[in-house]
Amino acid sequence: MLLLFDIDGTLLIDASAAHRDALHAAIREVHGVAIPRAGVDAAGRTDGAIAADIVRLAGVPDAAARAGAAAVREAACRHYERLCPDDLSAHVAAGVPELLAGLAERDDVLCTLVTGNHEPIARRKLAAAGIGHRFPAGQGGFGSDHDDRDRLPGIARLRAGRRACGRAYPAGETVVIGDTPRDIACARADGVHVVAVTTGAYDAEALAAADVVVDGAAALPGALRALGLDG
Structure with a gap:
């Protein structure tokens, strides 16, 4: 995945x-x-x-x-x-460190970023939060790649695919994880799966267009199983 x-x-x-x-x-x-x-x-x-x-x-x-x-x-x-503050660790969403640590132990999962942040800002922000090392350099899609958020999942799949298989990573094995309707929209534009989390400003009703809506990081493994991507 x-x-x-x-x-x-x-x-x-x-x-x-x-x-x-x-x-x-x-x-x-x-x-x-x-x-x-x-x-x-x-x-x-x-x-x-x-x-x-x-x-x-x-x-x-x-x-x-x-x-x-x-x-x-x-x-x-x-x-x-x-x-940027030296320490943003208090702002890490509940369950995220544990989730990322568990995913890092697997060789069948690649965790990258799709964010409207310019890449240097994204990298600096996550480093200050203490989780930047979970997202490999040279991967992801960022606001510095394109102003149109809908283009970013495709950019991220191209980068991941070059590493994994020499072509764009398959859309059917890709999941956007975000907290806004625009995260859902960018996933739909690229034909990939999307899991929405209610940890941001939007509630479950506002995010209902996602494939699965969860209340936080701890529920993500179950969401992936519900999508049939993680047995």
């Missing part, structure tokens, strides 16, 4: 403050604008898409926004390195 984990709301809970501040600092640095008071919808979206909405609300012309997107990405990663 290929398991594609979301980060915020799934692996980590309430660990986004420094990430938000880094993105805002990057936008101010690159575009010289104040961050609008009106918020943008961030749940389950990529950093690039979130930044583009903020920049648009701030009145930056579209051409200038597009031209500055790479600079905003670089600056956000640099600011996050400075702003």
